[in-house]
Amino acid sequence: MTLKTNNKKRRNYPFKRQLNRKVRRIIFMLVAAAIATGINYYNTNFKKSDNSHVELSENHNSSGIQKDQLFSNKHQTQALAQLEKAKDQTNSRFWVGLNATVIKLLKDDLTGSRHQKFLIKVENGMTLLVSHNIDLAPRVPIKQNDQISLQGRYEWNNRGGVIHWTHHDPKGKKAGGWISVNGKKYK
Incomplete structure (x- = not known):
């Protein structure tokens, strides 16, 4: 066996x-x-080797000092008026371009698409959250008190509002947004 x-x-x-x-x-x-x-x-x-969404912009005033205030006073006044109106309308959503000061850097949001978050203050004293998608655009090298210009989509929230879409449109259908600091535009 x-x-x-x-x-x-x-x-x-x-x-x-x-x-x-x-x-x-x-x-x-x-x-x-x-x-x-x-x-x-x-x-x-x-x-981080891909800098295809970073542009060097020539933002110098007549004295040669770098200037990141890309929007004119007239444009800034119109944008601030639009933001003032939006404070009371919970369904407000629109594209906006602003000159602002960074007042606080926040922790990145790593849930879903990663976002760099920070607070800005505009001329009228209004504080807004900026949520910049760092999966679609490079991280913006900012620090507190930096003067920036940005273009993005404003959406109302109970704390004043959030600006997002500060990056290129991955589908290429919209102009998209950007953030400019120290002579470089990040989109």
Whole structure:
């Protein structure tokens, strides 16, 4: 009886060997695919070598001092009037361009699309949240008290409002928005 059992094991051994090879190949392919996916994810989301959405703009006044106030006084006055009206209308949504001062840097929002967040104050004293998508545009190197200009979409909230879409349109259908600081436009 022992011989028969041993013979069966010997007969099945080549089959098991083939099965083990197939399983190992499948596992190897899955691991290779996972590594390739991880590398692609890293290059897409974390690598900072792509500066295609950063423009150098020539914003100098006559004395040669860099100036980031890209919007005229007339434009700024109109934008501030529009924001004042929007404070009382909960369904307010519109594109706006502003000159502002960064008053506070906030923690990044890492849920879903990653966003760089900070608070700005405009000339009329109104405080707004800026939510800049850093999955679609480069992080803006700002610090407290920086003078910036930005263009984005305003949406009402119970704290004054939020400005988002401060990046290029990934589908290329809209002009998109941007943030300008220290002579560079980030979109």
